[in-house]
Amino acid sequence: MIETAPQTEKAVLVGLIYNNQDERQAMEYLDELEFLADTAGAHILKKFTQKLDVPNVSTFVGPGKLEEISNYIKVMEADTIIFDDELSPTQLRNIERQLECKVLDRTNLILDIFARRAKTAHAKTQVELAQYQYLLPRLTRMWTHLERQRGGIGMRGPGETQIETDRRIILDKIARLKEQLKKIDKQKATQRKNRGKLVRVALVGYTNVGKSTLMNLLSKSDVFAENKLFATLDTTVRKVVIVNLPFLLADTVGFIRKLPHDLVESFKSTLDEVREADVLVHVVDISHPGFEEQIETVNNTLKEIDSGDKPNIYVFNKIDAFTHVAKDEDDLSPKTKENFTLDEWKNSWMAKNNLPAIFISATKKENIEALKKVLYDEIKVIHSQRFPFNDYLFDVTWEEEE
Template sequence: MIEEKVAKSEKAVLIAVVSQYQNEEKTDEYLDELEFLTRTAGGVAVKRFTQKLEKPNPKTFIGAGKLEDISAYIEQNNIGTAIFDDELNPAQLRNIEKVLDCKILDRTNLILDIFAQRAQTSYARTQVELAQCQYLLPRLTRLWTHLSRQKGGIGMRGPGETEIETDRRIVRDKIALLKKKLVTIDKQMAIQRKNRGRMVRAALVGYTNVGKSTLMNVVSKSDVFAENKLFATLDTTVRKVVIKNIPFLLTDTVGFIRKLPTQLVESFKSTLDEVREADLLLHVVDISHPNFEDHIASVNKILDEIESADKPTILVFNKIDAYTHSTIDKDDLVTEFTKEHYTLEDWKKTWMNEMGDNSLFISAINKENMEQFKERVFEEVKRIHMQRFPYNDYLYFEYDKDGNSIS
């Protein structure tokens, strides 16, 4: 069955460098994520290649010898794609293509491809197209390498250069057009946000595939698309939620990821505006992931970059139903007790204990501890509202079960 799946999917090899900035353990973790990205894009990773270097080779990313080994493996096993775990510059890409007889992708290109597959609305498709054009522009020269072979020599340089410059101008014009289109849509969305009034806004943020959309569906009783794949949700979804007759707006945002392409951060500006303008952040974490602490740090880094790290935040540890831990036999006096042996109760006694009631443990898919979650969100929304309207907060509570004013 597995062999049949491999045959139908696009076979790929994954390539990474173990450097002074990224040790072997971290490299393995990034490759696990890259494999998940590959699977999300519709491919299957059949082999991994790593090489220890002080830093990536500026010409070919990895050493020439390792590149030849990969080339031989690709040829022998009919591999269609080679995926590098870091963004390749145009020179590296051009040099690698001279050696590897297959499609070459880097992490950025792969993420952009997934975004292109997942974009549903016109707005999301425009954002992705802008990011793709920005990525493509400096790499256009490689598309015309065949011209140098066919028309190289004295007197034949002009046409090739003309072709490249023509393409560059087309892409630049396309970028300008897409940016103009996004500015128009951003203004419309800004007006929409203003029209929502002064209702308290909460935003679901977190690493990709931590269960934000599933939680959104449970809390708002909506049908936001949710799937166990990276970047299942690209379009920002806003729903009015009512808890104990208090309405507030809940926003589901695109998931973050380490090494998120800068092109996407720029083109998804409006999505990030939803986070910037939120009154409360619900930072959802997949506690069943062995490196969830790194995920928290990555999300916090991006929140800091968009000046949203100081907002009131509740850490929501999701997927407690999937949490597992290693055990130590009581007679084992050798094995060291580490984080991989922590139970959920052990975790609650760590730094999480310092967060008090701003640290919640739930299972959105099984609806475990959801009443506790709703109660905590209700308290925070109520607190924020009473700060905003200290003298007329009683008017705020005059709503029916659907959030419609009855005052």
């Protein structure tokens, strides 16, 4: 039997523009949704937006907009419609009934990408748990349309040919998966305990900001790095030595706007590397137009997992890709973020928040030595407190390494 490659799904995206948003921000959100869909293997035909105070309780968008989307899907023969918010079971059912095509929401799409990216038994178990928790309140909708589900994006189930129609069985599966993760959590905790008292540093940040590339540079390892969302699911820990100062460096899963709560819960043991870190290296993509909001998203997620008060080093990556819009001298209007040069960003709030900040390019290896110096100084303080009899280590000056 000859296997054929799966056809790329044709999809349309739908997002709302709320009162507290401008249209540009809403389009940035849809651009991110497009990147998610592309990562999942979809080809985007069009993006639809609508200005609403709150989502329509029945169909998310208004009846007129849904009719417009329906007509477009029929003409273009689109396979899938993807919404940039989590849809309620009622909204899913009503939209599917009217559009007669596959309907996904942001949460379902992210779960699908995690299912694709999961390689180890640990990651697969975590994703499977999150999938079942997402499916549980949507059983009626899933069972009604089960026969015509043929797989593809968002339909990559938790490892079975047919999801059982018995809610009790689903709940039993969730309970068993939670027990499995408890055992894995204990194993991971033992591994962390066996590492001793070495200072722990965790790379954190929005997804696709270059954490794994930076990990490879600092640890001289070969962690998988790719220009796709959620390239890293399993935490990788490496022992790193700068000058003569050893520490443990962990590369963690990237955060994202509206990261599904079930995923945060199921990835608890992975996020424990962040909780138990002594220093967080917050990697930021300075070339992304919405990097300030990405910083806020990461900081809010860190607070959610009780890690918001740890020592932080801000690493603004991808300076090689940074661009700005030069302002005309005759233009008397106030500068916007797009007009700021890199030097102006360096002298903005980022340099004045009393936290170490460094600007680098991991791919071009720019300012990596400066980053190592900042890391060295931060870790040295903790190391000298933890190992007071090893102060002789610091007799070596930084210049001697270089």
